[in-house]
Amino acid sequence: MVKILLGLVAAVVIAVGGFFGFEFYTQHRIASEVETAFEQIRAGGGKASHGKVSFDLKSRTLRIADITTESASQPPVTLKIGSFTALGVGQPDATRFSADAIEASDLELNTRMPAGADWQVTYKVPRITAKDFSGPANLPRPPATSSVIDLYRLVIEQLGAVTASSITAPSVAGTMNSGNPALGNGEFAYSNLAVRDIKAGKIAAVTLDRMTFTATSQPKGKPEKVTGDLANLAVQDVDMVAAAAILDPQRSNDEQYYRVYRQVTAGAYTITSGQGPAVRIDGLTADDIGARPSRLQLAALLATIPSGTAQPTPAQAREMMERMARIYEGVRIGSAEMRGLSMDMPEGGFKLASLRFSLENGKTGEFAVEGFDGRTPQGPVKLARFALKSVDIAGLLRMTALFSNPAQPPAPDQALGMIALLEGAELKGFAAPYKNTGRPINVDLVSLDWGQFVGPIPSKARLTAKMSGPLDATHPGQRMLIAAGLDKMAIDLDLGTAWTEASRSFVLEPVTVELGGMLKASARISLANVPREAFSINPLQAVAVATLIEAGTIELTVRDLGVVDLAVAHYARTQNVSRDAARQAIVEDIRSSAATSGTSNADAVAAAEALARFIETPRTTLTLKLTPLGKVPAMQLFQALKTDPLDALSKFRIESTTAL
Known part of the structure; x- marks a missing residue:
C-alpha cells in the first residue's frame, strides 16, 4: 500500500x-x-x-x-x-x-x-x-x-x-x-x-x-x-x-520467473496481545524474491473469497485452496532466515535461534529450525536442529481441499498421497526431561527419508537414529536391566529398504542396531519376485500378489557386548544358582533341544551348536546366513515359522559361525 x-x-x-x-x-x-x-x-x-x-x-x-x-x-x-x-x-x-x-x-x-x-x-x-x-x-x-x-x-x-x-x-x-x-x-x-x-x-x-x-x-x-x-x-x-x-493479466500464460527483490531485511519485530503470548524476532532476511505471472493470479483468488463473514461452501473452499496452491507455485524465494525468535507464555516460553527455508514451484528446499530452548514444568527442553525436507506446500493445500466436504471424504489412495508431500525429516540434539525423574532423554540424531513412490506408497526408505535415555523401574521389560546395574539405555539404529522394479527384488539393507553396552547386530533380508502390485493400497490386490513373493537370502550378525552376561545373571537370580551354573544350564538346554528335536537338518543342528558356543563364550560374534533351497514362497515361510520353525529352516542352507 x-x-x-x-x-x-x-x-x-x-x-x-x-x-x-x-x-x-x-x-x-x-x-x-x-x-x-x-x-x-x-x-x-x-x-x-x-x-x-x-x-x-x-x-x-x-x-x-x-x-x-x-x-x-x-x-x-x-x-x-x-x-x-x-x-x-x-x-x-x-x-x-x-x-x-x-x-x-x-x-x-x-x-x-x-x-x-x-x-x-x-x-x-x-x-x-x-x-x-x-x-x-x-x-x-x-x-x-x-x-x-x-x-x-x-x-x-x-x-x-x-x-x-x-x-x-x-x-x-x-x-x-x-x-x-x-x-x-x-x-x-x-x-x-x-x-x-x-x-x-x-x-x-x-x-x-x-x-x-x-x-x-x-x-x-x-x-x-x-x-x-x-x-x-x-x-x-x-x-x-x-x-x-x-x-x-495479459501474461497469464507466462511461466518465466521474474525477480522483484534482491534482498529484504528487517530488524527487531515484536508482537504482543492481551490474551496471547508476547513474540519477538531479532531479525529477518530474504534473498532473491520473485514470481511468475502464470501462477500469481491474485485477482482470481480475491474473487473466490466470500463477502462478509459468510463461510465458504465446500466448492468455494476447494477453489480457494487450488488458487492459493497456484500462488505458492508462482512465488520463488532463494533463501529466507528468521533469527532470534522468542515467545513468552505464563506456562513457560521458548527461544529459537533461527528458522530457514527456500521456496520454488510450491515446495520448500528445506524447512529448518535451529537452537530451540524451552521450558516445561518438568524441566528444560532443547533442540539443536529440526528439518523437513522438500515440503510440498502447494500439494498440501490441494490435499486439504479434498477434506473440505465432510460428506465426501477423499479415497484412501488420495489420503495416503500426503506421504509424498514430504521427502523426509531430521532431528538433532534433542533433550527433554523423562517424566518426573529429573533425567533427560537425549536424541543425538533421528533422520528419516523416503521416495521412489509406487502410487502413494514409497518403495525406498531410510531411518537412522541414535538416542539414549534413563531406564524406567516401573516398566516390566526394563526391570531386568536395572537389576543388572544399568540405569540408562543407548540405541544406535540404521534401517534401510529398497525395491528395484527391474529385478523385482526387495531388500532390507542396511539393518544395524546397537544397544549400548549390550550388543551390536546387523542383518540383510531380501525378497524376490516382488511385483509392483505388492504396493497397492487395495488389500485384495496386495494379498493376491503376495503369494508370488519368494524369500531371498537372509544374513544376520550379532556381536555380544555384554547382553549374554546380563541374560545369564538374570537366569541365575531367578533360579537361585551361580552364574557359571546358569550359563552351563542355558548351553546344555540349547544342545539338548537340538538333539531331541528329531530334525535331520544338519545345518540346523550346526546353527544350534553355534548359538551354544555364543552363549558359552562371552564377547563373541555369531554369524548366520540362510540361503533358500530353490523357490520358497514368503507367505508359506512366515506361516511355517509360527507352527513348525524346524520345517521352515529346512528350506534353507544354513551357514553358522562364531568368532571372537
Whole structure:
C-alpha cells in the first residue's frame, strides 16, 4: 500500500508534467494547462478539483493548493493533497517533465478492498518529498477497475516510468476498518520512509526506520487487541518492470520467473496481545524474491473469497485452496532466515535461534529450525536442529481441499498421497526431561527419508537414529536391566529398504542396531519376485500378489557386548544358582533341544551348536546366513515359522559361525 501512495503522488506529478512547453512562462498559461490536466480526469468519469495555482518564473516554482481527485471506478479511490509544490520545473522534451524537487503536504488517500470484508483503508501523510524528479508528461491511462491489484499495477507502472534520486516521507499513518466487529479495525504508522535511486524501472533501495500497528477485534464477542512493532526494514534492488509483468493479466500464460527483490531485511519485530503470548524476532532476511505471472493470479483468488463473514461452501473452499496452491507455485524465494525468535507464555516460553527455508514451484528446499530452548514444568527442553525436507506446500493445500466436504471424504489412495508431500525429516540434539525423574532423554540424531513412490506408497526408505535415555523401574521389560546395574539405555539404529522394479527384488539393507553396552547386530533380508502390485493400497490386490513373493537370502550378525552376561545373571537370580551354573544350564538346554528335536537338518543342528558356543563364550560374534533351497514362497515361510520353525529352516542352507 505504500507503493500505492507513492504512485498516486507520482500520478499528480505526472498530471502537471505536460504543462511546461516553450510558453509556460506566463501565469495564465500555467493555470490553463493545470486545469486541462484535471479535466482529463473528469472526462474519464472521475472527479478532480484544485485551488489556487501559482507559478514563480524566476525560481520556476509551481504551487497548486487543495487538490482532490476521485476515481470513476467502483469502489472509488480518493486522494486529497493540501498543497503541491514543484521547484525548478522544466520539460527536457515533449514527453518528459522534470523538477529539481517536489513536495506535497497533507496527503490523504482513501480506498476500499472489496475482497472478503468491505475493508476501508485510509492513509495520511503530512509531507512527501521527491528530489531530482523526471517522469512522463502525460497522464497514465486509468485502470479498468479500482481493485487493489489493478491499483498496484498502475502504481508500479508509474514508478517504473519515473526517475528520482529519492522520495521520502518522514511519517505515514493509516487506519483499516472492516465494518465487522468480528474482523475488527486497525491502525498503522510508518516512520522515515525512503525510496532511493529510482531509474529505468529499478529502485536501488527502499528503507523504513519503523512500522507499528494495532489491531482490535471481537471474534467471540470479547475485545482482543494485538500490537506490533517492526524496526529497520530495507529492500534492495527492486525491479518495478518485473513487478508490473507479474501483475499483468495479459501474461497469464507466462511461466518465466521474474525477480522483484534482491534482498529484504528487517530488524527487531515484536508482537504482543492481551490474551496471547508476547513474540519477538531479532531479525529477518530474504534473498532473491520473485514470481511468475502464470501462477500469481491474485485477482482470481480475491474473487473466490466470500463477502462478509459468510463461510465458504465446500466448492468455494476447494477453489480457494487450488488458487492459493497456484500462488505458492508462482512465488520463488532463494533463501529466507528468521533469527532470534522468542515467545513468552505464563506456562513457560521458548527461544529459537533461527528458522530457514527456500521456496520454488510450491515446495520448500528445506524447512529448518535451529537452537530451540524451552521450558516445561518438568524441566528444560532443547533442540539443536529440526528439518523437513522438500515440503510440498502447494500439494498440501490441494490435499486439504479434498477434506473440505465432510460428506465426501477423499479415497484412501488420495489420503495416503500426503506421504509424498514430504521427502523426509531430521532431528538433532534433542533433550527433554523423562517424566518426573529429573533425567533427560537425549536424541543425538533421528533422520528419516523416503521416495521412489509406487502410487502413494514409497518403495525406498531410510531411518537412522541414535538416542539414549534413563531406564524406567516401573516398566516390566526394563526391570531386568536395572537389576543388572544399568540405569540408562543407548540405541544406535540404521534401517534401510529398497525395491528395484527391474529385478523385482526387495531388500532390507542396511539393518544395524546397537544397544549400548549390550550388543551390536546387523542383518540383510531380501525378497524376490516382488511385483509392483505388492504396493497397492487395495488389500485384495496386495494379498493376491503376495503369494508370488519368494524369500531371498537372509544374513544376520550379532556381536555380544555384554547382553549374554546380563541374560545369564538374570537366569541365575531367578533360579537361585551361580552364574557359571546358569550359563552351563542355558548351553546344555540349547544342545539338548537340538538333539531331541528329531530334525535331520544338519545345518540346523550346526546353527544350534553355534548359538551354544555364543552363549558359552562371552564377547563373541555369531554369524548366520540362510540361503533358500530353490523357490520358497514368503507367505508359506512366515506361516511355517509360527507352527513348525524346524520345517521352515529346512528350506534353507544354513551357514553358522562364531568368532571372537
